[in-house]
Amino acid sequence: MSVALCLLVLLGTNAAWLSDQVRVLPTASLAVLAPTDSWRVPLSLVPTVESLSEWPFLAVAAAAAVLIALACRDENGDASLDRLFAAVGLCLLMQPSHLLSAGLLLLLSRETHAQARAGAGWRIAALVLAGVLGTLEFGLLLLLGGLALVGQLLDARKSPSAVRSALWPVVVLAAGAGLACAVWPGFAHAALRPVSWLWIRPPAALLPALSPMIASPTGLLALILLLPFWSLQWWAALSQRDDAQSLSRLVSLMVCHVMGLGCLWYSFLTGVALVSLHRGPARWALLSWRPRTVLTAAIAVALGRVLLVTDTAPLLAGAPVQRLVQPTAWNTSGPVLLLNLGHTADGRQGTMARQLPLLVDDRWDCLGSFYPTYAAICRDLREVRDFRYLRTDGEWGGYTPWIQAWSPALLAVDSTDTESIRGLSLSTDWRVMGIDGRRTLFGRADEPRNLPQMRQALNCLLTLEWPARLSAFSLENTILSGNAADDRIVAGALCGLRFPYAGLRFLRNDRSTAAERVRVLCHLELAHRVSRYASQGSLLDQYRAVVLARRYLHSAAVSAEDRTTIERALQTLTHPTDAPPFPARADEPPPERELRSALLNGDEAASRRWLKEIEPPLQPLYQALINAPARPAQDVYRELQEVVKTMADTVSAAHRGEAQFYLGCAAIEAGESLMAIGAFEESARLAPNLPFREIRGVYLGQLTR
DSSP: OHHHHHHHHHHHHTGGGTTOEEEOSOOSOOOTTSOTTOOOOGGGGSHHHHHTSEEEHHHHHHHHHHHHHHHTOOTTSOOOHHHHHHHHHHHHHOOGGGHHHHHHHHHHHHHHTTTTSTTHHHHHHHHHHHHHHHOSOHHHHHHHHHHHHHHHHHHTTTOHHHHHHHHHHHHHHHHHHHHHHHHOHHHHHHHTHHHHHHHHOOOTTTOGGGSOGGGSHHHHHHHHHHHHHHHHHHHHHHTOOSSHHHHHHHHHHHHHHHHHHHOGGGHHHHHHHHHHHOOSOOSSHHHHOOOHHHHHHHHHHHHHHHHHHOOHHHHHHTOOOOOSOOGGGGTOOSOEEESSGGGTGGGGSTTHHHHSOBSSOSOHHHHGGGHHHHHHHHHHHHTTOOSOEEOTTSSEEOSHHHHHHHOOSEEEEETTOHHHHHHHHTOSSEEEEEEOSSEEEEEETTOGGGHHHHHHHHHHHHHHHSOOOGGGOOOTTTBOOOSHHHHHHHHHHHHHTTOHHHHHHTTTTOOSHHHHHHHHHHHHHHHHHHHHHHSSOOHHHHHHHHHHHHHHHTSTTOOHHHHHHHHHHHHHHHOSSSSOSSOOOTTOOHHHHHHHHHHHTTOHHHHHHHHTTSOGGGHHHHHHHHHGGGSOHHHHHHHHHHHHHHOOTTSOHHHHHHHHHHHHHHHHHHTOHHHHHHHHHHHHHHOTTOTTHHHHHHHHHHHTO
């Protein structure tokens, strides 16, 4: 039953990628800037093995579930509550590329409990050799295996024959490692990976996997689940220090905890090693209680989550959903520059490694010394600092010389990094080419092979923002999302590119808190757009943006970064707050002036109070504007449509022209492009000098392009 629980947790936490192929063996490909003598996993050099290195995620999840369940069983084959918690924590940390290493670590840890049996030392040496041949994390196997062999050697020091038996595996391992270091210079750097992250430590934005475990929400949750087991493990280890092997296990525990807590990359591997090293039963009565009802309830909850977050229809139909754009289909080639090296695995899929090699990847054993320079270049790219400038460290900054030297074809940005996306969208050197739930891909503007896809991407963005020529519209391999979480990420990226209407289309049926955050940012972007063009705020866009933003800020789910961003945007929109930010019209009576000021400042109470004081013919228009924040786009559009139809001729042409402008904006958001064109044209006829005439012309031009 514990296997079923692990499998369901793995499927529930990776629901978006159930139909994907994932890499379980390291690739033989090196980054463009990696030294030529860098270590390559020997098995990856075998063509047959390389062709089998990508597995369906379902197969990987099943194998990982069996592995974690076996690792979390005690010496009696049972799983107490602390081990069940640990199993769930390990499922949260599981990485497909570490599956083989985790399996070898499980076998290695089991051998350390069986060192009294003949040949245990040689079996440990064989497992280390298998790690060298098939994994990149053999340094961890070498470290833990070496500690176990040293402990065995120290315990056998009173018997000459036992010393000789324990010494030979140590000698063979040491000689083999020394020979490999002499023949392949990159071997030593690869063997030091488990400890070299301590002094490399690139910025978290460059390689998040080298951050501490608590820096990730998933890592923090896994840590909480693992704590009961780790506490018992330390209790048992500190009470059993009667021989050298117990001491070596204690050192192994310390090493694994330092690595796992300090580096998220190694949290899963060290977690498997830790639960395998301690196989004794739980010492706390509560944790040794093993009712099947607890496991059954956990399975039921995990199954419910899988059914809730998984789109099972494509999976059952055998038709995988494409969730990542495939740059290889764009007929472009050349190096790819990653702003986030955590996307290295995405750049290794299929033929991408040959057609679009990575300039720099997550192999810190090869490129760790270059990471500081690379991080500075990535920062310059984010901030669009293309020309030379003197940095605070005394070095010259500016990305242009590096880009000219490397000639990258594509630049990949994490799709959640909206600040970088916005900055790059303002650069003349880069043009967006594709967006999905993981990456936003930009192409070099001066690369001829990128031009067709750049035009396709621009057409997609313009059509999503201002629907027109829908017969020729296609998002295929340009903007992709597979589920609601992807929709929110893509919407945020579109907002960062300053296409807020396009972003709102991906959130239409999503009422979650995470979607509300992106929705607020899109409405703020809309309000700022109108304000920039018209030098005054739109009563529809600004009131809705300010009200929704303030409501969102009162929720408990707002991060400090989001709060700062939203408050800064609100301050720009509503300052000054004691008077309208534009001159009052001559035909505007005081109550209406106060109402408009309240709307622009997002004051709901004052808006409803002043609504009762204005002339009755205008009340339906302002009532519709006040209702807008609480209603979906379609309802706002329909209500404004009814208001415009029933507006009496006694209402001034300026008011009717403004109402038509608001109707046109609502029609764009609702996807009614023909109605939007008609509304903007009528607005131009009724009020040609409306303050919104410039933005109205932009919208009308895009809709009729």
